[in-house]
Amino acid sequence: MKIKIIMPITQGVFDSHELAIARRYASEGTEITCVHLRKGSESIENQYDEALSVPGLLEEVTKAEEEGYDGVLISCFGDPGLKPAREVASIPIVGPAETSMLFASSLGQRFSIVTVVKDIVPLLEDNARVLGVEKLASIRYVDIPVLALEHEEKLLNALYDESLKAVEHDGAHIIILGCTGMIDVAKSLSKLLAEGRGCNIPVIDPAMVALKFLEALISLGLKQSKLTYMSSH
Numbered sequence: 001m002k003i004k005i006i007m008p009i010t011q012g013v014f015d016s017h018e019l020a021i022a023r024r025y026a027s028e029g030t031e032i033t034c035v036h037l038r039k040g041s042e043s044i045e046n047q048y049d050e051a052l053s054v055p056g057l058l059e060e061v062t063k064a065e066e067e068g069y070d071g072v073l074i075s076c077f078g079d080p081g082l083k084p085a086r087e088v089a090s091i092p093i094v095g096p097a098e099t100s101m102l103f104a105s106s107l108g109q110r111f112s113i114v115t116v117v118k119d120i121v122p123l124l125e126d127n128a129r130v131l132g133v134e135k136l137a138s139i140r141y142v143d144i145p146v147l148a149l150e151h152e153e154k155l156l157n158a159l160y161d162e163s164l165k166a167v168e169h170d171g172a173h174i175i176i177l178g179c180t181g182m183i184d185v186a187k188s189l190s191k192l193l194a195e196g197r198g199c200n201i202p203v204i205d206p207a208m209v210a211l212k213f214l215e216a217l218i219s220l221g222l223k224q225s226k227l228t229y230m231s232s233h
Contacts, residue, residue: 001083001218003211004064005073007036008053008080009043011147014181018075021184024086025208027215035060035073038128042080043146043168046119054081061085061093071223075180075207077115078123086094086229092217093224096206097124100176101215108173109200110137114159114165115178116146138170139178149181156185160192167199180207 007014019034022086026032037056041049057074058081064072071092074082079095086093104111113124113136121139122158128136142158149155159182166172175193177186184206193199 001070001071001215002031002068003071003073003214003218004060004067004069005032005034005075005207006057006060006064006212007034008040008057008074008076009146009206010037010040010056010230011042012036013147013150013181014075018180018183020209025211030215032094033069044076044080044120045146047123050078050080050123053161054084057163058085058088061089064166065089065091070218073169073207073210074216074229077177077179077206078115078120082124083229086224087231090215090226090231091223094210094214094217096126096180096210097178098131099210100204101131101136103209103213104174104176104202104204105133105135106136110135111174111176111204112136112138112163112170112172113176113178114162114166114180115141116138116144117141118143120178131225137172137219138166140166140170140180142145146181147219150178152185155182156188156192159185159189160196162194163189163203164197164199167197167201172201174202174204176204183207 040053082095
């Protein structure tokens with residue numbers, strides 16, 4: 001199968017790293033390409049950034065289907081353009097926020113999201129409300145902009161602090177990393193939580209959960225319902 005990962009930002013800083021991690025998690029025989037947008041926003045940290053990204057994203061989704069891809073992963077935890085993308089495409093389109101929140105709901109009583117900055121919290125709250133998840137304990141943030149996430153030690157320390165607060169004060173039993181730029185730190189954070197405070201809880205990397213879910217959809221021959229996501233053309 002062929003999967004295209006679309007980074008819905010105009011910066012290619014995450015492309016090669018996400019592609020390498022995705023290939024590590026992907027099933028044997030899965031071909032993966034990772035691209036970013038030619039027009040849009042440099043990063044997505046609020047509603048305005050998300051709106052700017054949608055036209056370029058839809059172009060890439062349409063192009064992916066024309067190029068023969070079997071499915072698309074929109075690699076941003078805001079799930080920008082997910083619904084219109086499902087309308088313009090007849091191949092399965094997945095978003096990491098929707099997928100990981102539904103996934104987390106099956107693993108425990110309550111989950112918390114630890115995201116990047118305060119500005120994006122209302123957007124994520126709206127997404128959770130529309131999705132109808134009742135197990136969201138809280139949304140916390142590390143106060144690190146998306147384009148500064150490459151400082152892994154600083155990020156991991158901040159994630160640890162906020163995740164502990166989510167567990168001890170908010171009642172979270174699962175942590176979801178609330179930005180796909182936080183890729184490949186879930187296992188390290190899980191280990192820190194277990195060794196530091198005895199918190200043996202799942203830590204979800206949303207991009208990789210979405211990737212494996214997309215592989216499953218393609219293998220099963222499933223995709224979004226066209227009674228929900230009706231084609232506009």
